[in-house]
Structure formats: structure tokens, C-alpha cells
Amino acid sequence: MLERAGIACETDIPAVDEDEVKQALRSEGARPDDVAATLAELKAQRVSRRWQGVFAIGADQMLECEGQWLDKPVDRAGAAASLRLLSGKTHRLISAVSVVCDNRQLWHHIDSAKLTVRPLSDAFIDSYLDQMGDAAFSSVGAYQLEGLGAQLFTKIEGDYFTILGMPLLPLLGFLRTHSVVPA
Template sequence: MSAFLSAEPVILASASPSRRRMLEAAGLEVHAEAARVDEEEMKHSGKAAGMRPPEVAEALADLKAAKLARKYTGPYVIGADQMLECDGVWYDKPIDRSDAFTHLRALSARTHRLYSAVVVFHNGARVWHHIDQAELTMRPLSDGFIERYLDLAGDAVLGCAGAYMLEGLGAQLFSRVKGDHFTIQGLPLLPLLDFLRVRRLLPV
């Protein structure tokens, strides 16, 4: 008997370990492959065109899935992306510890929004998409606490928008969280699973 619930493997157009873990933990057999796209150019051009963060997140997810859908024409291809916005400012993943410190100081005692988008392609065509958002309020953080947090969290936070992983030490940063925890981790998982059940990739 297969160790997976899914009827066939899916392609995850991402190198994100957390997204792969979420899908595998939900019983899917996953082949993950990074889709090499120019994310910074997409964000820059999107902002210049007046696109909102959720629209940019969807466009990036679409771009990633579409790229691998040209390579894998049979399996379902899943693309996902996330945008963080606080008072009109967009925050990317920090490039180094100093950048992470700057991001956390800027987000301290403020409420920000995470927009997570997922797009699915099959047989070269886009067949489904979903966007969800979460709202998170950071408590006031002292510079000393931020330094200590970064000491303990290490380089792992450099792979996360906002320089935190809520499922770990990042929980210490917040006073209020509103939204689905899968969305916060970068993938609206439950709507995606519903879609895969409709397509008979997962048992009902």
C-alpha cells in the first residue's frame, strides 16, 4: 500500500522546504523543483503598474507554475508565493542578519498583512487559483530582544518574509494573529486540498 494519499505525484514549483513539508504532511507525493523566475523584476514592474500585493503574489505563483507546466505536461503543477505588506511598504525576505534586524524593528508594534497565493496548472493550462490573507500584530520589540531572537533563530529566518517562522521561535514576536496558519506559512493548504479532491487526486 502506498504511503501517500494522493493518486499521483504533484509538482511543486518551489524550493521552499516549508511548502513541501506541508504538502507531504497532508499525504501528497511531491516532486519539488525551483522555478527560476525573476521575482524582483516582477515585484518592481507590478508595483510600478499599480498592482496590489495579493495580485503580485498571484502573478508570481502563476509565473512559477506556468514555467514548470511547460516541462511537466501530465502532472498537476502547483505554484505559490507570498507577499508581506505593512502600511504600504512591501517587505521581501531579508538578505542578511542586518536586513532581518531592520525588518523586525520596522514591523515592531505594528500590524502587517501576509498574502499567500496558490495557482495550479494541468496539461499546460491554468485550472485553479486561490488567494488568502492573514493579519499579524507584532508586540513592541526592544533592540536587545531582536538581537537575541536572531542569535537563536539563526539563518533560517533569512528564508522568510518578515524574518520569522510563526510555528517556531517567531511566536514570541506577536501579540495578535488573525488568519489561517497554513496561509501564514506561505500556502493556503485547505482550499488546495479541496480542489485536489474535486480532481480526484485525493480521496473524498
């Protein structure tokens, strides 16, 4: 997303056990917004340790539907189960971004969007997953709005980039104020 927006960046995968963090925060009564923010900051902190003097950007996304948190499905059965759960319902997608430099959080932002999934038949879900292939396992909810996933929805309220996984416009604003990108 950053590269498509013209931002030169390096990708550095942080070693974060997201499931462990989610379970711990959930047991403490954390809201999905708090979990997304915590994971975004933790990812940026881990990367920041390896890149001194550099803005490390971490992002995370949570999906909440009727009190349930959905993760990226690990297989076709999990993707189908996610789609069945979302079918005919409105869910909230929460995206958080954090900027850390030298192990100090400089900025963070959380945004959310509401997405309403049309009622999905089992035949549609099977066809959709056939067409999506392994891409269905790469995002929470088993969809990518920017592609075939657009067919799932009847209504969307919120920022497009937040839905894609990161509140990009506020991040670009922060980066402009720090002369990382031209104003």
C-alpha cells in the first residue's frame, strides 16, 4: 500500500505471536480497537529495534462481528466458515497504524469501517473460494474489497484504505509533517 502511494520503504516482518497477544488481551477484556492498536505498536517496536533512526510503521487489523473476532482463515474450511458467519450481517473492520523511531512511539491512529455482507448461498461461497484460491487466506474475513470480494457487500461505510488494512491518509499526513514525504 505504501509503495503504491509512492513511499519508498523496506518490508521487515516482525516476530510477533499475534494469537498469543490477542488471547492475552481478550482475557483482560480488551476491545478489538485496543488489540489492533497494541499489535500495530508492537510490530513497529520490534522492527524499530533493527532499524535505528528510521520510522518503523506497524499496522494491524481486527474484524468484529456480533462480538466475535475473526482472524485470517488458515484453510478453505475456515474461509467458508468466516463467510457463512458474515453472511447477511454487518461487521466492523478496525485498522490501526503506529510509527515508532528508536523504540519510541511517535504517532498512532485507529479507524474503523462498517461493512454489510449480502446473504451468501453455499453455492456462491464455494464458487467464490474456487476463484479466490489461496488469496482467501491472506486477509481477515476471507475477502479483498479491491477485487472479487466487492461482490460480497451491499453497503460499506468507511475509508477505503482502512478496509484494505491501514488508515493510509492520516499516515501520509503524519509523514508530511515530518518531511518524510513532500508537503
